[in-house]
Amino acid sequence: MGGRVSGAGKRQRAARDSVNGADAVAAELHLPDLAAAAHAAFVHGTDLVLAGCGILALLAAVAAALFLPRGKSASDAALGGGRREGGPYGALRPPSAAAVPGVHFLIARRPG
Numbered sequence: 247m248g249g250r251v252s253g254a255g256k257r258q259r260a261a262r263d264s265v266n267g268a269d270a271v272a273a274e275l276h277l278p279d280l281a282a283a284a285h286a287a288f289v290h291g292t293d294l295v296l297a298g299c300g301i302l303a304l305l306a307a308v309a310a311a312l313f314l315p316r317g318k319s320a321s322d323a324a325l326g327g328g329r330r331e332g333g334p335y336g337a338l339r340p341p342s343a344a345a346v347p348g349v350h351f352l353i354a355r356r357p358g
Contacts, residue, residue, distance in 0.1 A: 260267035261280065268284030269276070 257271045261271040261284065265284050269281050271336045272281035
């Protein structure tokens with residue numbers, strides 16, 4: 247034989263390599279069960295990968311909750327401790343000028 251691949255060997259390799267190859271071989275040989283098996287195997291492999299990704303995402307969320315520091319949020323730290331009034335969508339109370347050095351001229355003084 248010396249390196250030659252028969253037609254059956256080419257079809258077998260094509261059917262194993264991809265779903266499109268299996269579809270082509272199934273159409274050529276009139277084997278709808280081959281196409282169905284190839285699609286089922288592809289979906290099963292995709293399901294396994296997605297399940298693994300979901301498990302890794304859950305583990306990452308648990309690790310973040312356990313190991314990331316709790317404290318002031320980045321926005322609170324940047325604003326010098328300003329806090330919201332009237333719920334999460336309320337007005338932001340400006341921080342004191344001493345809390346944010348160098349920007350005292352940006353904070354409007356309210357009378358009273």
